[in-house]
Amino acid sequence: MSDSIKVPDVTALKEKIAAELATVRARSLTYTDIDEAVLVRQHSPLMSPLVWDLAHVGNYEELWVLREVGGITPLRPEIDDLYDAFTHTRGDRPGLPLLGPGEARSYIAGVRGRVLDVLDKIDLDDPDPLRAGGFVFGLVVQHEHQHDETMLATLQLSRQPGLVREGDLPPGRSPNLGASGEVHIPGGIFTMGAGAAPWAYDNERPAHRLYLPGYWIDRFPVSNGAYAEFVAAGGYEDPRWWTPAGWQWVETKGVRAPLFWTRDGDIWWRIRFGREEPVPQDEPVQHVSWYEADAYARWAGRRLPTEAEWEKACGGRTYPWGDADPTLDQANLGHLAARPAPIGAYPQGASPYGVEQLIGDVWEWTDSWFGPYPGFRSFPYREYSEVFFGQEYRVLRGGSWATHPSAVRSTFRNWDYPIRRQIFSGFRCARSEE
Numbered sequence: 001m002s003d004s005i006k007v008p009d010v011t012a013l014k015e016k017i018a019a020e021l022a023t024v025r026a027r028s029l030t031y032t033d034i035d036e037a038v039l040v041r042q043h044s045p046l047m048s049p050l051v052w053d054l055a056h057v058g059n060y061e062e063l064w065v066l067r068e069v070g071g072i073t074p075l076r077p078e079i080d081d082l083y084d085a086f087t088h089t090r091g092d093r094p095g096l097p098l099l100g101p102g103e104a105r106s107y108i109a110g111v112r113g114r115v116l117d118v119l120d121k122i123d124l125d126d127p128d129p130l131r132a133g134g135f136v137f138g139l140v141v142q143h144e145h146q147h148d149e150t151m152l153a154t155l156q157l158s159r160q161p162g163l164v165r166e167g168d169l170p171p172g173r174s175p176n177l178g179a180s181g182e183v184h185i186p187g188g189i190f191t192m193g194a195g196a197a198p199w200a201y202d203n204e205r206p207a208h209r210l211y212l213p214g215y216w217i218d219r220f221p222v223s224n225g226a227y228a229e230f231v232a233a234g235g236y237e238d239p240r241w242w243t244p245a246g247w248q249w250v251e252t253k254g255v256r257a258p259l260f261w262t263r264d265g266d267i268w269w270r271i272r273f274g275r276e277e278p279v280p281q282d283e284p285v286q287h288v289s290w291y292e293a294d295a296y297a298r299w300a301g302r303r304l305p306t307e308a309e310w311e312k313a314c315g316g317r318t319y320p321w322g323d324a325d326p327t328l329d330q331a332n333l334g335h336l337a338a339r340p341a342p343i344g345a346y347p348q349g350a351s352p353y354g355v356e357q358l359i360g361d362v363w364e365w366t367d368s369w370f371g372p373y374p375g376f377r378s379f380p381y382r383e384y385s386e387v388f389f390g391q392e393y394r395v396l397r398g399g400s401w402a403t404h405p406s407a408v409r410s411t412f413r414n415w416d417y418p419i420r421r422q423i424f425s426g427f428r429c430a431r432s433e434e
């Protein structure tokens with residue numbers, strides 16, 4: 001939606017788009033290069049069978065790039081209904097006559113071949129908002145990366161081994177930081193939302209000016225070590241720390257710790273892609289729900305930041321460190337090692353305020369409901385964001401270790417139900433000025 005901004009180098013942009021398309025497809029194929037039985041099974045009622053995600057990304061690409069922009073006749077109109085995320089819930093999807101793994105792979109490859117033809121011919125300076133700056137390609141690349149992250153969450157739930165990668169993450173430097181290490185952000189006006197970013201979604205727009213009173217925000221996400229103190233202090237047994245809905249969730253579900261944690265004597269263990277290991281004290285806590293994040297914050301005498309506070313802490317640039325794409329010493333993104341990096345691992349990724357690890361590691365729950373910015377206009381379709389607005393979903397920010405760099409930025413907004421924790425979710429705390 002970059003209104004009539006001329007693309008400086010069309011060839012370079014087309015090459016970049018082709019490379020992004022290739023990268024994301026290689027990623028999807030890696031995650032689905034597993035036993036067919038694992039692909040077609042439903043591992044949790046929360047998640048689709050992996051083979052659904054695989055064909056769905058191709059179908060989405062067909063709808064938007066081939067039909068909407070390319071004007072190409074539908075390849076397989078009879079399957080549209082099966083892969084429309086709004087027609088069937090995740091729980092219903094295993095009962096559908098889905099394409100099998102082989103069929104799904106050849107369908108998405110057929111779509112992709114035609115997509116590259118469309119890319120070849122498209123005018124990226126066309127003022128049409130789907131074409132301008134290659135928005136429609138950004139839409140499908142980000143969409144596929146988001147499904148890849150969802151597939152990782154499914155694989156984690158399935159306890160399938162094999163997705164742990166031993167990439168080198170930088171060492172942490174401030175072990176056991178919890179409620180300490182706050183940064184003060186002075187009161188004032190800041191600009192929230194996406195400006196020129198050509199691939200930003202409708203829900204990040206329009207950029208608008210907003211006054212925020214001064215506040216304090218944690219320099220780092222809350223660590224496993226700090227969170228374990230809340231558990232040890234009886235946090236899950238004391239309704240004082242929970243909202244009524246959160247307390248009801250704890251009582252009904254019998255929740256006593258983050259998802260995938262089990263206790264052995266005094267030691268917490270976790271399961272990570274089928275592997276059991278002690279919970280590392282110095283990593284950001286992940287697999288917590290909004291209710292757990294909110295309760296921890298109250299116990300610690302603090303609160304969750306609003307999403308405006310979270311975004312202001314990034315310092316008003318594409319990423320906290322500036323406008324250049326992430327490097328390995330700035331953020332843990334793109335499934336390098338299948339886990340969050342230790343607290344303090346990314347001093348190079350700090351925002352101008354000195355807040356760290358905002359991007360990557362874990363999605364951070366905020367106190368905000370998912371809603372429209374003033375002047376919001378839905379684009380390219382209501383079902384991307386608008387139908388989710390209201391008091392049902394809480395906003396998460398910043399991406400996780402499983403998020404690809406192309407699918408996150410300071411203004412990026414994710415949303416989910418407050419009970420969800422199969423996602424790679426953590427949080428940091430904030431507090432108002434006295």
Ligand SMILES: [Fe+2]
Binds near residue numbers: 056060085143147
């Ligand atoms: Fe989707």
